[in-house]
Amino acid sequence: xxxxxxxxxxxxIKGKLGLNDRVYLRVKPLKRSIxxxxxxxxxxxxxxxxxxxxxxxxxxxxxAHELLHLKYGKIHTLxxxxxxxxxxxxxxxxxxxxKIKALVQSSWKNPNRSNPE
Numbered sequence: 001x002x003x004x005x006x007x008x009x010x011x012x013i014k015g016k017l018g019l020n021d022r023v024y025l026r027v028k029p030l031k032r033s034i035x036x037x038x039x040x041x042x043x044x045x046x047x048x049x050x051x052x053x054x055x056x057x058x059x060x061x062x063x064a065h066e067l068l069h070l071k072y073g074k075i076h077t078l079x080x081x082x083x084x085x086x087x088x089x090x091x092x093x094x095x096x097x098x099k100i101k102a103l104v105q106s107s108w109k110n111p112n113r114s115n116p117e
Contacts, residue, residue, distance in 0.1 A: 013064045037066040
C-alpha cells in the first residue's frame with residue numbers, strides 16, 4: 001500500500017473519530033509493534049511488514065487504534081475499546097492478531113530469511 005492511500009485512510013478515520021489535529025504518518029519496519037503513535041509529535045509509525053498482510057479495513061482499524069490514543073492517552077481504556085468495536089465490530093481485532101501471529105511464526109521457522117529491518 002502506498003503512502004497516498006495510507007494518508008487517505010488516515011484522513012477518513014480522523015473524520016469518523018472527529019479528530020481535526022494534523023497527524024503525521026511514517027512507514028518503517030518495527031521490531032515489536034504493529035504501529036505506534038507519539039502523543040507529543042502526533043506521528044503514527046506503522047510497521048512496514050504488516051501492510052502486505054492486512055486488508056484495508058484492518059489497516060483502518062490499526063490507524064483508528066493509534067488515533068484514539070490522541071483522544072484517550074496512552075492507557076487502553078474501556079471507552080477506547082468500545083469506540084473501536086462500534087466502528088469495526090468485534091471480529092477484526094481477532095483477524096489482525098491471527099495474521100500477526102502467522103507472520104511472527106513464519107519468521108521463526110525461516111530464521112535465514114532476510115530481515116527487513
